[in-house]
Amino acid sequence: MEYLTTLINEIYKILFLVIPILVSVAMIVWLDRRVWGLVQKRRGPNVVGPFGLFQTLADALKYIFKEIIIPASANKTIFILAPIITMTLALVAWAVIPLSETLVLSNINVGILYLFAISSLGVYGIIMGGWASNSKYPFLGAIRSAAQMVSYEVSIGIIIINVLLCVGSLNLNDIVLSQKNLWYVIPLFPMFVVFFISALAETNRPPFDLPEAEAELVAGYQTEYSGMMYAMFWLGEYANILLMCAMGSILFLGGWLPPLDIYPLNIVPAPFWMIFKILFLFFLFAIIKAIVPRYRYDQLMRLGWKVFLPFSLIYVVLTASFLLYFDKLPKGSF
Amino acid sequence: MLAHAIFFYFFSILAIFSALMVITSRSTVNSVFFLILDFISVGCLFIMVGAEFLGMILLIVYVGAVAVLFLFVVMMLNVAQQKQSWFVGQKSTHIPSGLIVSVLILLELLVVVGGWKYKENIMSSSNLVIDTSITNTHSIGSVMYTDYILYFQLSGVILLLSMVGAIILTYRKRENVKTQSYLKQISRDKASAVMLKDVEFNKGVKIDD
Numbered sequence: 001m002e003y004l005t006t007l008i009n010e011i012y013k014i015l016f017l018v019i020p021i022l023v024s025v026a027m028i029v030w031l032d033r034r035v036w037g038l039v040q041k042r043r044g045p046n047v048v049g050p051f052g053l054f055q056t057l058a059d060a061l062k063y064i065f066k067e068i069i070i071p072a073s074a075n076k077t078i079f080i081l082a083p084i085i086t087m088t089l090a091l092v093a094w095a096v097i098p099l100s101e102t103l104v105l106s107n108i109n110v111g112i113l114y115l116f117a118i119s120s121l122g123v124y125g126i127i128m129g130g131w132a133s134n135s136k137y138p139f140l141g142a143i144r145s146a147a148q149m150v151s152y153e154v155s156i157g158i159i160i161i162n163v164l165l166c167v168g169s170l171n172l173n174d175i176v177l178s179q180k181n182l183w184y185v186i187p188l189f190p191m192f193v194v195f196f197i198s199a200l201a202e203t204n205r206p207p208f209d210l211p212e213a214e215a216e217l218v219a220g221y222q223t224e225y226s227g228m229m230y231a232m233f234w235l236g237e238y239a240n241i242l243l244m245c246a247m248g249s250i251l252f253l254g255g256w257l258p259p260l261d262i263y264p265l266n267i268v269p270a271p272f273w274m275i276f277k278i279l280f281l282f283f284l285f286a287i288i289k290a291i292v293p294r295y296r297y298d299q300l301m302r303l304g305w306k307v308f309l310p311f312s313l314i315y316v317v318l319t320a321s322f323l324l325y326f327d328k329l330p331k332g333s334f
Numbered sequence: 335m336l337a338h339a340i341f342f343y344f345f346s347i348l349a350i351f352s353a354l355m356v357i358t359s360r361s362t363v364n365s366v367f368f369l370i371l372d373f374i375s376v377g378c379l380f381i382m383v384g385a386e387f388l389g390m391i392l393l394i395v396y397v398g399a400v401a402v403l404f405l406f407v408v409m410m411l412n413v414a415q416q417k418q419s420w421f422v423g424q425k426s427t428h429i430p431s432g433l434i435v436s437v438l439i440l441l442e443l444l445v446v447v448g449g450w451k452y453k454e455n456i457m458s459s460s461n462l463v464i465d466t467s468i469t470n471t472h473s474i475g476s477v478m479y480t481d482y483i484l485y486f487q488l489s490g491v492i493l494l495l496s497m498v499g500a501i502i503l504t505y506r507k508r509e510n511v512k513t514q515s516y517l518k519q520i521s522r523d524k525a526s527a528v529m530l531k532d533v534e535f536n537k538g539v540k541i542d543d
Contacts, residue, residue, distance in 0.1 A: 003337060078367070109469045113390035120398030124370070127402070131363065131409055143406070150402055157394075170387075170471055298514070 014095075017105055021094055025238045026056040031279075032238075032286045039290035063231035071133060071224050078132035083225065083232035086125030090239035093118040097246050098173050100256045100270030111172035112160055115247055119156075119202065122240060123149045126211065129233070130221035141220025144297065145204055145211030151304035152201040158312040159195045162188055163251045165319050168330025176255030178330070183259075185252040191315055192252045194308050196284070199244040201304065203237065205285060207292040208300055241285060242278060249277035342382060349375040362408045370401045387471040 030045060030053055037044025045055035070079060096111040098104035108114060123146050130142020164170065166187075167178045185192045201208040212220035222233055249255060255277075256270035295303070323329045352375065355368040373396045380389030478486050533539055 108386065110386045110390050110471065113387070113394065117390050117393040117398060120394055123398075123402055127405055127409075128367075139409075143410075146402055146406065150399060153398065170469075 013105060017094060018091055021091060021239060021242070022235070025235055025242060026060070027053070028242060028282060029056045029059075029234075029238055031282070032289070035283065035286035036290045039287065060231060063228050066227035068227040068229055069224075071135065073134045074224065075132040075134065078128050079224075080229070082125050082129035082132060083229045083236070085128065086122065086236035087232045087239070089118055089121050089125065090236040090243060093243050094239075094246075096172060097243070097250070098176065098256065099274050101173060101177075103271055104173070107171065107173055110170045112164070112170050112175065112251075115172075115243075116153075116157060116160060119240070119243070119247075120149075120153050122202075125233070125236065126221050129225065133221070133224040135224055137218045138221045138223045141211045141217045141223070144217075145221065148204070148208065148210060148300060148304075149202055151301060152198045152308075155194060155304060155308040155312050156198045156202060158309070158316060159191050159198070160251065162191050162312065162316055162319050165316070165323060166330070172250055172255075176250055176257060179254040179257060180261075183252065183254040183257075188252065188315075188319070191312065192248075194312055195248060195252065196281075197303075198308060199248060200285065200288065201300070203241045203244055205241065206289045207295050209294065210297055210300060242282065245278045245281035245285065246274075248281050249274065253277045253281075338382070342379070345375045345378045345382065349379065363405070366401065366405050366408050369404070370397055373397045373401065385470060387469075387474055 033055070034044040034046075034052070044052070046052035048054045048058045070076060093115055095105045096108055096114050098107065126145045126149075127142050130138040130140075130145075133139070163175065163184055166184060167175050169175065169178075200206075204211050210220075211217070212222060217223075222230055225233060254273075256274040258265040258268060258273055349372055352368040352372040356365045356372060359365045359368060373392060377389040377392040377397070380386070380392060531539055
């Protein structure tokens with residue numbers, strides 16, 4: 001009986017985490033297309049519902065009613081598994097994201113490692129989808145994107161080390177609390193920029209959307225997918241983008257902390273600040289999609305391995321020696 | 335405790351099952367996928383013991399990086415075809431050498447496992463002093479960077495050496511490959527890039543040399 005109540009309690013909590021995320025993913029797709037439209041002096045989606053807010057719901061409905069086509073030569077199991085894995089991984093990572101000091105599903109010791117591990121697993125959805133389709137364009141797209149994601153993970157890992165040097169703990173709440181006096185975006189500004197660009201590459205967003213470069217690869221690894229399975233890839237992608245924004249705001253923008261601990265700002269509830277920061281980062285993602293042309297593949301690899309990796313390594317040495325010289329290294333555990 | 339046991343048996347059965355599937359499944363790509371499942375379930379077992387740092391590192395390093403490269407190689411090389419030509423073809427020279435290696439490994443295992451004696455209470459876990467105020471990331475770090483710093487650094491150097499070696503072995507300079515030189519592009523100016531030419535009729539101009 002005791003187990004049953006715990007189980008029901010946990011499922012209840014998980015549902016209350018997952019459903020708002022799915023709804024916000026739908027809203028964020030609308031925001032993305034709207035910003036994209038406005039930058040190009042178009043209106044963007046504005047017909048379905050107030051301001052076109054229900055556009056994504058209408059799209060999702062359309063996808064649900066479309067037929068799911070599985071190619072005859074595809075590897076059926078893996079073909080079906082791929083979008084499920086993408087979607088699940090994108091949602092599972094949200095378990096450790098703190099929206100306030102107490103509002104977090106599981107406050108684990110190695111939160112940031114967990115996030116990093118889950119985001120590095122994200123590549124499997126793409127490889128599996130591309131390979132199982134048994135067709136040239138998806139396979140090429142999958143290989144490209146796997147190489148891209150593995151490359152940029154390296155620099156994201158080293159950027160995380162930079163932040164961890166200043167914090168001295170892998171717990172996400174500790175990372176946020178240690179930014180009480182100074183957000184890490186100020187002392188580690190170059191790392192914030194590198195993190196942001198790597199996050200663009202990690203989530204396959206323009207200007208790094210090579211896996212699905214329409215002009216070269218039709219739609220990359222999604223070419224053979226249709227109906228709800230395509231929609232799952234698509235939702236997973238946007239949930240991943242939101243996750244990267246959340247990670248950026250926790251690591252550099254002080255998570256759920258208000259910008260200044262003064263009267264009108266600190267009565268605003270903590271989750272509001274977190275959501276505001278995630279939306280701000282997402283707005284940057286959306287603007288960049290609209291204003292930057294696509295990278296060529298060799299340029300992408302050069303940027304990852306020859307520019308970001310050495311630069312962030314040098315910054316690790318700099319941060320470490322600064323902390324050591326001024327005796328600012330975090331002491332012990334929190 | 336019950337839930338703990340259920341999860342333990344779930345993950346360990348999954349680990350053993352997928353380890354068996356790695357060596358028995360017909361398609362090589364499938365066996366790589368089962369290898370990944372094996373890594374993940376072992377990682378979950380690590381987390382269940384409370385070694386969350388090790389579990390996460392296992393996920394990041396093996397699943398996130400090593401297995402991706404495995405998958406890459408297996409998908410690109412079409413190993414199934416090679417297996418066909420190695421073991422089924424007329425002149426199969428690989429079976430004898432494979433047999434020798436596997437018999438040797440079996441003998442080694444027999445020697446090691448045969449000499450294994452059960453000793454009671456050599457290190458009972460109840461006698462261990464565990465400081466719960468320190469997270470296991472901290473304690474691993476404090477052991478690794480004090481008592482075992484030499485071995486730790488040496489293994490890093492060995493990894494670096496093998497990396498350099500692999501790059502030297504595979505690197506070859508190819509001729510006539512067009513690459514983008516950023517320095518060249520940036521240092522172009524009007525004087526060197528634009529010129530005025532009188533073009534003779536029916537001759538044209540030679541560019542790009």
